[in-house]
Amino acid sequence: MRRIIAVLLENEAGALSRVVGLFAQRNYNIETLTVAPTEDPTLSRLTLTTEGDEGKIEQIIKHLNRLIEVVRVFDLTEGDHLEREIIMIKVRADGAARAEVKRTTDMFGGQIVDVDQNTYTIQLVGPSGKLTAFIDALDGNQVVEVVRSGVSGIGRGDRILSL
Amino acid sequence: MTERLSGGDMLIRALRDEGVEYIFGYPGGAALHIYDAIFRQQEIEHILVRHEQAATHMADGYARATGRPGVVLVTSGPGATNAITGIATAYMDSTPIVVISGQVPNDLIGTDAFQETDMVGISRPVVKHSFLVRAASEIPNVVKKAFYIAASGRPGPVVIDVPKDTTDPNDLHEYNYPAEVSLRSYKPSSGGHVGQIRKGVRALSEARRPVIYAGGGVVQGDASAELVAVARKLGYPVTNTLMGLGAFPGDDPQFLGMLGMHGTYEANCAMHHADLIFAVGARFDDRVTNNAAKFCPEARIIHVDVDPASIAKIIKVDIPIVGHCKVVLAEMLAVLETEITGTLDNADDVTAWWQRIDRWRAEHGLDHDQSERRGAGGSLLPQQVVQAVYRATGGDAYVTSDVGQHQMFAAQYYRFSKPRRWINSGGLGTMGFGFPAAMGVQFAFPDKTVVCITGEGSFMMNMQELSTCMQYSLPIKIINLNNQALGMVKQWQDMQYAGRHSHSTYRDALPDFSQMVGSFGHVGIKVTTLEELNSVIPDIFGDRYRNDLVFLDAHIDPDEHVYPMHIKGGSLKDMVLGNEEPT
Ligand SMILES: Cc1ncc(C[n+]2csc(CCOP(=O)(O)OP(=O)(O)O)c2C)c(N)n1
Numbered sequence A: 001m002r003r004i005i006a007v008l009l010e011n012e013a014g015a016l017s018r019v020v021g022l023f024a025q026r027n028y029n030i031e032t033l034t035v036a037p038t039e040d041p042t043l044s045r046l047t048l049t050t051e052g053d054e055g056k057i058e059q060i061i062k063h064l065n066r067l068i069e070v071v072r073v074f075d076l077t078e079g080d081h082l083e084r085e086i087i088m089i090k091v092r093a094d095g096a097a098r099a100e101v102k103r104t105t106d107m108f109g110g111q112i113v114d115v116d117q118n119t120y121t122i123q124l125v126g127p128s129g130k131l132t133a134f135i136d137a138l139d140g141n142q143v144v145e146v147v148r149s150g151v152s153g154i155g156r157g158d159r160i161l162s163l
Numbered sequence B: 001m002t003e004r005l006s007g008g009d010m011l012i013r014a015l016r017d018e019g020v021e022y023i024f025g026y027p028g029g030a031a032l033h034i035y036d037a038i039f040r041q042q043e044i045e046h047i048l049v050r051h052e053q054a055a056t057h058m059a060d061g062y063a064r065a066t067g068r069p070g071v072v073l074v075t076s077g078p079g080a081t082n083a084i085t086g087i088a089t090a091y092m093d094s095t096p097i098v099v100i101s102g103q104v105p106n107d108l109i110g111t112d113a114f115q116e117t118d119m120v121g122i123s124r125p126v127v128k129h130s131f132l133v134r135a136a137s138e139i140p141n142v143v144k145k146a147f148y149i150a151a152s153g154r155p156g157p158v159v160i161d162v163p164k165d166t167t168d169p170n171d172l173h174e175y176n177y178p179a180e181v182s183l184r185s186y187k188p189s190s191g192g193h194v195g196q197i198r199k200g201v202r203a204l205s206e207a208r209r210p211v212i213y214a215g216g217g218v219v220q221g222d223a224s225a226e227l228v229a230v231a232r233k234l235g236y237p238v239t240n241t242l243m244g245l246g247a248f249p250g251d252d253p254q255f256l257g258m259l260g261m262h263g264t265y266e267a268n269c270a271m272h273h274a275d276l277i278f279a280v281g282a283r284f285d286d287r288v289t290n291n292a293a294k295f296c297p298e299a300r301i302i303h304v305d306v307d308p309a310s311i312a313k314i315i316k317v318d319i320p321i322v323g324h325c326k327v328v329l330a331e332m333l334a335v336l337e338t339e340i341t342g343t344l345d346n347a348d349d350v351t352a353w354w355q356r357i358d359r360w361r362a363e364h365g366l367d368h369d370q371s372e373r374r375g376a377g378g379s380l381l382p383q384q385v386v387q388a389v390y391r392a393t394g395g396d397a398y399v400t401s402d403v404g405q406h407q408m409f410a411a412q413y414y415r416f417s418k419p420r421r422w423i424n425s426g427g428l429g430t431m432g433f434g435f436p437a438a439m440g441v442q443f444a445f446p447d448k449t450v451v452c453i454t455g456e457g458s459f460m461m462n463m464q465e466l467s468t469c470m471q472y473s474l475p476i477k478i479i480n481l482n483n484q485a486l487g488m489v490k491q492w493q494d495m496q497y498a499g500r501h502s503h504s505t506y507r508d509a510l511p512d513f514s515q516m517v518g519s520f521g522h523v524g525i526k527v528t529t530l531e532e533l534n535s536v537i538p539d540i541f542g543d544r545y546r547n548d549l550v551f552l553d554a555h556i557d558p559d560e561h562v563y564p565m566h567i568k569g570g571s572l573k574d575m576v577l578g579n580e581e582p583t
């Protein structure tokens, strides 16, 4: 099962490499990873998505907690949460294709953020599944470059990850 | 007024403030400011080793025997990389050591400077934590944290990488050693969850075929007295892992011996048929479980461990209890004492269970007096050597070991009466560990008998330390079970590769060990028969050689195998008991 795990981490040199190293060392898989400092500059917040059965996820969480610089670990997928990813995608858009691309973009609520004679660069925000659906909806031959930010997430309502 | 000290002086002062007695180390360029600080003080003794790997094993042996962190100091680059095997050894067995490595100056880090290696990176998978010192002023705090992290919770090795500029003798700072540390991200658990403890006690009192399975966590956690008290209160059988030997008295009738790959018949059978396993400070290692899918099919499992990540890692657990073994066992004992006053309701079942166990023991238990046996051509047998050492030392010596057949013979036949006496590399299985570990123990306890039961293959991996032993007058007794082969490898080749001994013997290339140790200034004795052995043992453990390092080169039957041995892929009870006798 796909899980989204949020981690509060001491904002120190080397802390991130311990998290990434743990996944490699224990043969766990990281699908996406995003990290940035939080409003408290001594902390970073990291969101990662991974796959695994319940036993594996339990071990991942325990081993994350065992890292000295990990302050909190939170499995967002255990309850109600919001998940967002941003994608920027450059597509060839000339002639008739131009209108077609525009239409698909509008349908998904995306924005065209850069334009030149031959290409559109589209930005779209949403849960990962929606972004994947958007890529699928475009004509594969037209897609020039895709960049995805990786998932970040937050619990709904009073599901809060803080110190 | 607070003193002003250089980083190098602060580092040594901080170690002193931690109560450190010894530093096991080896100098080099990046560590020279620190070495100068060592020179200018008297409180801490630095032990000059001959190889950095040995320094880490010495610190590890010291830590295992005393429970206090052992300290290592090495230089950057090759000094640091040489220490890695010892750090990994300590990591796998959860022992507290603090390894200080010199590093190139901060402004050269990342430039491939002379003797630069990314020590924090290279050690990352085998440390509990590590620090790279960025400024001299951080040193007291970093040392405080390092010792706290190494010794608390589930202990483990901590690396402090110290760039040379932070120990500059001309750069002075105010020295204040912090009285305590608190880390918001690290709060090791102590007492267990009350509800879980009650559940555990209830399961224990309802069991019909219980086994207490205790591991290295009981030794490390100084929980042996509590374990014995709980076991006595319940009257249940106890087995120890390789790492747990000594946690329960080895000659006690309630003790089934070691379990696992080379465990006793009765311990493995009892585990397999149990309806309740009470695991304490043990981690269901694959050398214990054999095929995890066939592990203890009828048992409910209670698991006490200080490390939540050890629980349910391999085997599903019914009643997990996270907490320090010592505290949890004391809490369980308190509940047991109030709730169980008379005999337990399950008393009849337990009596029947003991009868079954005693039958197993009588059928195929270990023979603790093999003096009537002879090996091929009348040769000496390894079991006889271990039994002679056991008798001569009354089960109370500190015994270190290496990895191989000799290690298993020592574990099976030296019946440890106390915790922290049996010191071996169970997790990583590091050949070359035993001898330097024994040195660390002898430094900690200069007046105690310290024995290293080794094999010629393992001994040759760190024998350069004979010179260190001469320098510091360490009277270690080295018992070399010399089968002229990488015996354990050869045994596997006998059993699984139709006797094809691919690179497990050395032809006639072995040295004459007694002459070799003689050239280092020590006493070397060679024996080839039981009679010769019996004639030299009293001297080795008596007054004659009290102050000498003695190397007993015991030439044993090279074809002797270690039994019982698990059948690969089977359950715990599936063992080969002797040449061609599977269960
Ligand atoms: C550093 C290291 N290399 C290789 C091994 C694999 N190994 C396990 S036991 C063994 C043979 C040990 O030979 P010896 O020390 O003579 O002991 P014996 O089995 O003969 O008693 C080997 C090579 C190991 N455990 N450690």
Ligand SMILES: [Mg+2]
Binding pocket: B404, B455, B456, B457, B481, B482, B483, B484, B485, B486, B487
């Ligand atoms: Mg050998």
